[in-house]
Amino acid sequence: MSTAAHPADVTDVHSDWGEWVPQAVAAADPDGMALWYLGCNGFAVVGGETTLWIDPYLGTGDPPRTVRMVPVPFDPADVTSADAVLATHEHTDHVHGPSQAPILAETSAAFYAPDDSLAVAREAERWSEEWAVTDDQFTEVTEGDSFTVGDVSVDVVEVNDPDATHPVGYVFSYDGRTVFHGGDTKPHDGFAAVGETYDIDLAVVAFGSVGTVPDKETGEPAETKWYCDENEAVEVARALDADRLLPTHWDMWKGLTADPAALHEHVRGFDAPRRLEIVEIGDRVDV
Numbered sequence: 001m002s003t004a005a006h007p008a009d010v011t012d013v014h015s016d017w018g019e020w021v022p023q024a025v026a027a028a029d030p031d032g033m034a035l036w037y038l039g040c041n042g043f044a045v046v047g048g049e050t051t052l053w054i055d056p057y058l059g060t061g062d063p064p065r066t067v068r069m070v071p072v073p074f075d076p077a078d079v080t081s082a083d084a085v086l087a088t089h090e091h092t093d094h095v096h097g098p099s100q101a102p103i104l105a106e107t108s109a110a111f112y113a114p115d116d117s118l119a120v121a122r123e124a125e126r127w128s129e130e131w132a133v134t135d136d137q138f139t140e141v142t143e144g145d146s147f148t149v150g151d152v153s154v155d156v157v158e159v160n161d162p163d164a165t166h167p168v169g170y171v172f173s174y175d176g177r178t179v180f181h182g183g184d185t186k187p188h189d190g191f192a193a194v195g196e197t198y199d200i201d202l203a204v205v206a207f208g209s210v211g212t213v214p215d216k217e218t219g220e221p222a223e224t225k226w227y228c229d230e231n232e233a234v235e236v237a238r239a240l241d242a243d244r245l246l247p248t249h250w251d252m253w254k255g256l257t258a259d260p261a262a263l264h265e266h267v268r269g270f271d272a273p274r275r276l277e278i279v280e281i282g283d284r285v286d287v
Contacts, residue, residue, distance in 0.1 A: 013058040013098050016071035019078045021282060025051060026081035032177040032287050033152075039070040039281035040093050040252045041183065041206055047174030048151030051081045053109075054170070054181055055088055058099040062092075065214045067254035070281045076102040084149045087113035088159075088183025089167035093252070095120045101131035110149070112139045116166040143168055151175075157194055159185035163226060177201050177287045180240055184249070187232050191239035201287045203242035203273065207233045207263070211255040224256065234266040237273040245273035251281065 021036060025044045028034050033047040042056040058076060060068045082103050087095045095117045104111055104127070111121065111133075118140055127133040141147070145156040153173040161167035161184045169182040171194070180194070181204040194200075208227035215222040227249050228236060237245035245267060250258040260278045267276045279285055 013072060013075055013102075015058075015073065015075040015078070017073050017282070019074065021074040022079045022081070024284070025079075028284075030286055033172070033174050033179060035179065035202075035285045035287065037246075037248070037279045037281055037283050037285070038073055041088070041181075041204070041248045043181070043204070045152070045172060045179070046081075047172070047177070050083050050150030050152045050174075052149060052152060052172070053079070053082055053085045053100075053103060055094045055183070056085065056099050056103070057093040057096050059092065059096050061253065065216065065219075068252065069254050069257060070251050073282055076100065077106060079103045079106060082107040082109040084110045084112055086154070086170060087111070087117040088169065088181065089114065089161060089164035090116040090120050091164060091184070094183065095125075097121065097125040097127050097130060101125075101127040101133050104137050105132040108137070110137050110139055112141050112147075112149075112154070114142055114166045114168050115140055116164075141168065142166075155198075158188065158190050159183055160188035161185050171198055171200070173198070179287055180204060180242065182206070182236065184227060185236065186228055187235045187239065191236060195239055195241035200240050200242040202244045202246055202277065202285070203237045203240050204246050204248055205233045205236045206249040207247035207258060207260060208250050208253075208256045209258040211257075213253070213255055226256065230262055230266045233263060234270065234273070237267075238270050240272075242273045244275045244277045246277040246279060246285065 036044040045052040143158040155171040159169040184206045206227040210225045212221040213224040247260040
C-alpha cells in the first residue's frame with residue numbers, strides 16, 4: 001500500500017470477532033507450521049513452540065481515501081502468544097502502532113523490521129512513549145540477514161516494491177517446511193535464486209486489481225496499482241518454484257479488491273506453483 005507511514009488511524013483497535021483468533025493461535029500444536037490469515041497481508045505463524053506475527057494490521061485505513069473492507073479479527077491486547085512481530089516495510093498497513101505495539105507490550109516479543117519501518121515505530125509513532133515498549137525490543141534487519149526466533153529460522157531477502165522506501169521479504173523455515181512472505185513485492189530478478197536456495201512450500205504474494213483511489217494531495221480519483229496482477233502473482237511464485245501460491249491483500253481496500261479465483265487459470269499453465277491456496281480472513285493453513 002502506498003501511503004504515509006503514520007496516517008489518521010492511529011487509534012485504539014476494536015475487534016469485530018472477540019478473542020477466538022489469538023486463542024486459536026495460542027492453542028495450536030501443528031505437526032509442521034500453521035498460519036492464520038489476518039487479512040491485508042498479515043499472518044500469525046506457529047512452528048514448534050514459537051509464534052510469529054507478520055505484518056498484522058488492525059486499522060480501518062484512512063477513510064475516505066482508504067477504506068477497510070474486511071473485519072478486524074482481534075484486539076492486539078488479547079494476544080498472549082508471541083515471540084516476535086515482523087514488518088516487511090514502512091507503510092501503515094504493515095507498521096502500525098495500535099495493531100502491533102500492544103502485542104509487544106503484553107508479551108515482551110521482539111520487533112524485527114528494516115530501518116525505515118523502525119523509524120516509524122521509534123520516531124513517527126513513538127511506540128516507547130505511547131505504549132510500554134522498550135527500545136531493546138527493536139531489531140533492525142536488512143537483506144541477507146539470518147536469525148532464529150525460538151524454533152523458527154528466518155532469512156531476510158530482497159524484494160521489489162517500488163512504492164516502499166525499504167521493503168524486505170522473509171523466508172521462514174521449521175522442521176523441513178519453508179514459507180516465503182514477500183510483503184507487497186512485484187516480480188523480481190532475484191527470486192529465481194531464492195527458489196534455488198530454498199524448497200518453498202508456500203509463497204505469500206500480494207494480489208489485487210487496478211482501481212481508483214483518491215489522490216493523497218488533491219482528493220481526486222487516481223488510477224492505482226499497489227499489488228501484483230494475475231500474471232505477476234504467478235510470475236513471482238513460478239520464479240520461486242513454490243509448491244503453493246497464497247494470494248493476499250485482494251480483500252482489503254475499497255476500490256482495489258479482486259477475485260483470487262481468477263488465478264486458477266494462470267496457475268494451471270505452469271509447472272510452478274503447483275497449487276493455488278485461496279484463504280479468507282481467519283482461515284488456518286498448514287504447511
